[in-house]
Amino acid sequence: MTEKTLTPPPHTEPVVFTRDMLDWLPWLEPMAEANMTERHLASLVDAARVKSPYFRLLARDPDVLEARTHTDKDIFYNPEAGLPRAERELAAAATSRLNGCIYCASVHARFAATYSKRVDDVQRLLDEGVGARLDERWEAIVAASVALTTLPMSFGKAHVERLRKAGLDDAAIADLIGAASFFNWANRLMLSLGEPATQG
Amino acid sequence: MVDVIDQLVGIAPGSKLDTIRANRSEARKHAQASHDSLFRPKSFGGVTADERHAIAAFVAGLHGEPRTDAFYSAKLPATLRGVIAAEVVSARTTGPYGRFPKGPLSTEDAPGPTWKVSETGAKALGRRLTAAFEHTHMLVFHPRDAAAPSLQSLLDAGWSTTDVVTISQLVSFLAYQIRVVAGLTVLASTP
Numbered sequence: 001m002t003e004k005t006l007t008p009p010p011h012t013e014p015v016v017f018t019r020d021m022l023d024w025l026p027w028l029e030p031m032a033e034a035n036m037t038e039r040h041l042a043s044l045v046d047a048a049r050v051k052s053p054y055f056r057l058l059a060r061d062p063d064v065l066e067a068r069t070h071t072d073k074d075i076f077y078n079p080e081a082g083l084p085r086a087e088r089e090l091a092a093a094a095t096s097r098l099n100g101c102i103y104c105a106s107v108h109a110r111f112a113a114t115y116s117k118r119v120d121d122v123q124r125l126l127d128e129g130v131g132a133r134l135d136e137r138w139e140a141i142v143a144a145s146v147a148l149t150t151l152p153m154s155f156g157k158a159h160v161e162r163l164r165k166a167g168l169d170d171a172a173i174a175d176l177i178g179a180a181s182f183f184n185w186a187n188r189l190m191l192s193l194g195e196p197a198t199q200g
Numbered sequence: 201m202v203d204v205i206d207q208l209v210g211i212a213p214g215s216k217l218d219t220i221r222a223n224r225s226e227a228r229k230h231a232q233a234s235h236d237s238l239f240r241p242k243s244f245g246g247v248t249a250d251e252r253h254a255i256a257a258f259v260a261g262l263h264g265e266p267r268t269d270a271f272y273s274a275k276l277p278a279t280l281r282g283v284i285a286a287e288v289v290s291a292r293t294t295g296p297y298g299r300f301p302k303g304p305l306s307t308e309d310a311p312g313p314t315w316k317v318s319e320t321g322a323k324a325l326g327r328r329l330t331a332a333f334e335h336t337h338m339l340v341f342h343p344r345d346a347a348a349p350s351l352q353s354l355l356d357a358g359w360s361t362t363d364v365v366t367i368s369q370l371v372s373f374l375a376y377q378i379r380v381v382a383g384l385t386v387l388a389s390t391p
Contacts, residue, residue: 002355002356002358003355003360003361004352004355005348005349005351005352005355006348007348013301014301015300015301015302015303015304015305016303016304016305017305027347027348027351028351028361028364028365029361057365058365058369060361060362060365060366061237061245061362061365061366061369063233063237063241063242064234064237064238064366064369064373065369066233066237067230067231067233067234067236067237068230068234068369068373070226070227070229070230070233071226071227071230071231071234073226074224074225074226074227074230075224075227078223078224078226078227080223081223082223082224098296099296099343099344100296100298100300100343100344101343101344102301129308148379148382148383149296149379150294150295150296151262151263151264151293151294151295151296151340151341152263152264152294153263153265153379153382155382155383155386156386157386157389157390159386160386160387160390161390170216170217170220170387171220171223173387174217174220174221174224174384174387175224177379177380177383177384177387178224178227178380180379180383181375181376181377181379181380181383182376184372184375184376184379185372185373185375185376186372187343188339188343188368188371188372188375189368189369189372191343191344191346192338192339192343192346192350192351192368193351193365193368
């Protein structure tokens with residue numbers, strides 16, 4: 001039997017990039033909480049994610065979801081050395097801005113603003129896009145994220161040299177590569193399996 | 201156990217990048233676990249090993265990162281190698297393109313084509329992989345054009361909802377893995 005996609009309930013679609021909290025409405029049926037086995041629940045890693053239709057949809061393939069979640073958490077939350085959290089979030093927000101994932105950009109722009117306290121710079125990235133004037137270090141991080149995201153990829157030695165000049169060591173550059181690359185994963189899932197909606 | 205990213209970048213034990221990756225040991229381990237759960241899963245479910253490798257070779261071909269391209273092409277059944285290479289040639293373009301929701305962002309719209317598998321390709325690939333390749337092209341080059349009908353095309357071609365989740369993860373994971381390989385390769389070769 002052929003399955004059908006879902007038609008989301010009436011909602012307001014966000015038409016600009018924003019730091020506001022958004023909802024996400026799936027186009028495919030998430031697992032019903034009642035039908036989830038221990039394996040499915042464990043794949044969420046955080047028990048609270050059972051309330052999220054996005055994670056209950058991805059839980060249909062629990063092994064991939066679980067591995068993906070642990071990858072995500074280490075790239076962004078591991079506090080040891082490397083790139084400061086604010087700038088990992090900046091790379092995620094810039095990647096999401098370029099790919100056009102309004103939902104992902106909203107989450108990671110909020111984190112970037114919270115951790116950096118540079119609310120105006122983060123908002124300028126959302127409003128103007130990846131060409132926004134920031135400062136040299138942030139522009140170098142955004143430019144590297146862009147070069148890793150566009151196809152064909154154009155990330156090259158000049159990007160590495162610019163980042164080093166801006167004060168990033170190789171551990172920080174590896175974090176940037178991890179964060180921008182990871183959002184090329186996350187953006188594609190968020191963009192293609194459902195749509196954002198404004199709250200309230 | 202082989203770590204595919206280390207292998208493709210050529211990260212030697214004890215090298216600077218080995219140490220850097222070791223400081224993100226969970227990310228390193230689970231990037232590989234993601235790979236394994238897609239290509240060597242406990243159960244293949246509704247997406248066969250050959251189907252997974254066919255989609256992976258197509259994704260890697262579209263990205264044009266030489267190491268990952270060679271790695272995934274080598275896993276293809278010989279009968280599909282020429283077919284997929286020909287589709288890659290017709291499908292490769294620049295990205296990301298696509299439209300934004302109607303409104304202030306419309307000035308940034310970069311509309312572009314919806315790619316279709318060739319007739320010859322469709323015969324060789326069959327209905328399921330043809331639909332999967334067309335969806336994959338959108339995911340790789342213009343993901344913001346995604347809409348529910350693109351998923352319905354996959355369901356209509358015989359994939360289940362769970363299969364679509366697996367295929368979406370496979371393509372999206374590769375968008376990550378290929379960029380990490382490309383990025384770390386540049387970092388390793390910039391003295």
